[in-house]
Amino acid sequence: MRIALVDVNLLLIDSLKQLLLQNPEFDHINTFVTGKDFLKALAEKCPDVAVVNSSIADEEGRDMLERCKTALPDGLKVIVLFDEADVHAVKSTIKRGAQGVLSGNTLFEEFSECILAVAAGKQFIGAALKDMLIKSVFAGEQLAFHLSPRENEVLQRVCGGHTIKEIAYDLKLSVHTVQYYHRSVMDKMKVKRTTDLIVYAIQHKLFIPELQNSNR
Numbered sequence: 001m002r003i004a005l006v007d008v009n010l011l012l013i014d015s016l017k018q019l020l021l022q023n024p025e026f027d028h029i030n031t032f033v034t035g036k037d038f039l040k041a042l043a044e045k046c047p048d049v050a051v052v053n054s055s056i057a058d059e060e061g062r063d064m065l066e067r068c069k070t071a072l073p074d075g076l077k078v079i080v081l082f083d084e085a086d087v088h089a090v091k092s093t094i095k096r097g098a099q100g101v102l103s104g105n106t107l108f109e110e111f112s113e114c115i116l117a118v119a120a121g122k123q124f125i126g127a128a129l130k131d132m133l134i135k136s137v138f139a140g141e142q143l144a145f146h147l148s149p150r151e152n153e154v155l156q157r158v159c160g161g162h163t164i165k166e167i168a169y170d171l172k173l174s175v176h177t178v179q180y181y182h183r184s185v186m187d188k189m190k191v192k193r194t195t196d197l198i199v200y201a202i203q204h205k206l207f208i209p210e211l212q213n214s215n216r
Helices: 010-020 035-042 056-060 064-071 087-095 108-119 127-145 149-159 164-171 175-189 194-203 209-214
Strands: 002-006 028-032 049-053 077-082 100-103
Touching: 002 010, 002 035, 010 028, 010 108, 028 035, 035 049, 049 108, 064 077, 077 087, 077 108, 087 100, 087 127, 087 175, 100 108, 100 127, 149 164, 149 175, 149 194, 164 175, 175 194
Parallel strands: 002 028, 002 049, 049 077, 077 100
Antiparallel strands: none
16 A cells, blocks of 8 residues: 655654554555645656645645646545644644545554555544544634634734734744644635625624734
8 A cells, every 4th residue: 555644744754654654554655745746746756645734735835636626536545633623623634625634643553544545435533533523513703703723813813903924923824824824814714805894704703803903
């Protein structure tokens, strides 16, 4: 089985590679630290399964899953590994074509199980993420506005009138990463424009202008 591991953490993917190679079923494993390098490699040799960290989307954009499907619609199976997951992100990732989703806190045993299941054509949701999705059903719409700490930081600064470049500088992130969080927040709130995002955030008390002004 040919596997690709895509993660900015080189130490992590190298460790996973060594552990996977102990199983004779995983005989060919390539590692990539950028989504760009991975997508280029697809044209030359397609893996059976790709394990992609969700943070790669910060670099390559949220269409990475679609690009994988377009390149090899019938061959490549994709597992997305979440360091920081929320209900909306997990659901969106599944809808966009991921065959497997796992929490970054998963055990290696579950990680291997997920790869084998996905390679066999099955869908796999890690236990931690499955519990989170089940809880969201009972919580109803209350989780619709759940934002990660980074998303909330970006939201507050966008609503406060800061540009993407200014936010990237303040948070010591790349412009692409801030754009990713900005789009993610807009998707969660189902708005298309930044002005609508600001109005929506104020209406739902996710941003309070008076509080923002008092902190200056």
